[in-house]
Amino acid sequence: DTGVSQDPRHKITKRGQNVTFRCDPISEHNRLYWYRQTLGQGPEFLTYFQNEAQLEKSRLLSDRFSAERPKGSFSTLEIQRTEQGDSAMYLCASSLAGPTTGELFFGEGSRLTVL
Amino acid sequence: QKEVEQNSGPLSVPEGAIASLNCTYSDRGSQSFFWYRQYSGKSPELIMFIYSNGDKEDGRFTAQLNKASQYVSLLIRDSQPSDSATYLCAGPMDTGRRALTFGSGTRLQVQP
Numbered sequence: 145d146t147g148v149s150q151d152p153r154h155k156i157t158k159r160g161q162n163v164t165f166r167c168d169p170i171s172e173h174n175r176l177y178w179y180r181q182t183l184g185q186g187p188e189f190l191t192y193f194q195n196e197a198q199l200e201k202s203r204l205l206s207d208r209f210s211a212e213r214p215k216g217s218f219s220t221l222e223i224q225r226t227e228q229g230d231s232a233m234y235l236c237a238s239s240l241a242g243p244t245t246g247e248l249f250f251g252e253g254s255r256l257t258v259l
Numbered sequence: 260q261k262e263v264e265q266n267s268g269p270l271s272v273p274e275g276a277i278a279s280l281n282c283t284y285s286d287r288g289s290q291s292f293f294w295y296r297q298y299s300g301k302s303p304e305l306i307m308f309i310y311s312n313g314d315k316e317d318g319r320f321t322a323q324l325n326k327a328s329q330y331v332s333l334l335i336r337d338s339q340p341s342d343s344a345t346y347l348c349a350g351p352m353d354t355g356r357r358a359l360t361f362g363s364g365t366r367l368q369v370q371p
Contacts, residue, residue, distance in 0.1 A: 177358060184267070186347050186361030187303065200358055235302060246293040246349060246359055250302035 148251035150236050156257045157226055164222045165254040169238030176219050177248060178211055179235040187235055193219060194241065226258045262286075263350050265362035273370050278335040280365050282348030285329070292331045293359065294322060295347040303347055303361075307333060338369045 149168045157163050169176050174195050179187035190209065192200040195216035208226075213219040223230055233255050237248035262285040272278045282292070291310045295303035309315045309322040309331070321334040331350075335342055345364040352360045 179361075184363065186263075186265075186349075186363045189352060189358045189360060192358045246291060246308055246351070247305050248303075248359065250304070252302055 148236055148238050148249055150234075150251040150254045152254055153252065154255045154257075156259065158259050159226060159228060161226055162222065162224045163226055163256060164220055165234050165236075165256075167219045167221070167236030167238075167251060168217075169219070169236070170249055172240065173238035173249070174216065174241055175239045176213055177237045177239075178219070178221050179237065181233045181235055181253070182231075190221070190234075223256075226256075228258045231256055231258045263348050263360055263362040265348050265365050267363055268366040269368050270365055271368045271370060272338050274338060274340060276338050276369075278338045278342065278367055278369070280333040280335075280346050280348075280367065282331040282333075282362055283329055284331065284348075284350050286350070286353070287326070287329060289350045291351065292322070292324060293349040294320075294331075294333045295349060295361070297345045297347060297364065299344070335367075338367075340369045340371050343367055343369045 151166045176193045178190040181187045189202050191211045193213040196213050208224045211221045233253040235253045237250045239248050264283045294307040296306045297303040307320050307322040309324045312326050315322045319336045323332045345366045347364045348362040349359040352358050
C-alpha cells in the first residue's frame with residue numbers, strides 16, 4: 145500500500161481558470177476528507193465523504209468548490225473561476241470508519257498558486 | 260464549528276529537555292483529541308490521541324487531557340533535533356461529526 149496519493153502536486157493557474165485535483169485514498173479506507181492549508185495555519189476542513197456519499201461540507205466553502213467521490217474510491221476537488229485567495233495547499237486524507245475516527249492519513253498535498 | 264486554540268510559538272528548547280505544547284478547546288462536550296506532527300514542507304502525521312481524562316504515554320510522548328479546564332497538552336521528553344516541527348492539536352468539529360478541526364499549530368525548535 146502506497147498511502148494517500150494526490151495529483152497534481154503543484155498547479156499554477158491564472159485567475160478565473162478552473163482547476164481539478166485528484167486524490168486516491170488508502171484502498172481499504174472508506175472515509176475521505178479534503179482540507180486546505182495556508183502558511184502558518186492548521187488544515188481547514190472543506191468536505192468529507194463516507195464511501196460515495198458527501199456527508200459534510202464546510203459552511204465556509206463557496207459554490208465555486210465542488211467535490212465528488214464516484215464509486216467510493218478516488219475523489220476529485222474542482223475549483224471554478226479561481227481567485228488569488230484560493231492559493232493554498234489542498235490536502236486529502238483518508239481513514240477507516242471506527243472508534244479512532246481522528247486517525248487521518250494525509251497525502252502530500254496539491255499546492256495551488258493562482259496568479 | 261468548535262475552536263481549538265494553540266500558541267503559534269516558536270517554542271525553543273535545548274536538546275534533552277522536556278518540551279510542553281498546549282492547546283485549549285471551546286466545546287465542553289468534546290471527547291477526543293489528537294496531536295499531529297508536521298515537518299516543514301510535509302503533511303501532518305498522527306503521533307498521539309487521547310480519549311479520556313488524565314495522561315497517556317507512548318515512548319517519549321505524553322498526552323494530557325483535562326476536560327474540566329478544556330485543556331490538552333503534549334509533553335516530549337528528551338527532546339531531539341529531529342522533533343523540530345509544527346505540532347497540531349485537533350478535536351472533533353462538533354459532537355457527532357466525523358471531521359476534525361485543527362489548531363494553527365505550535366512550531367517547536369530543539370536546539371542541539
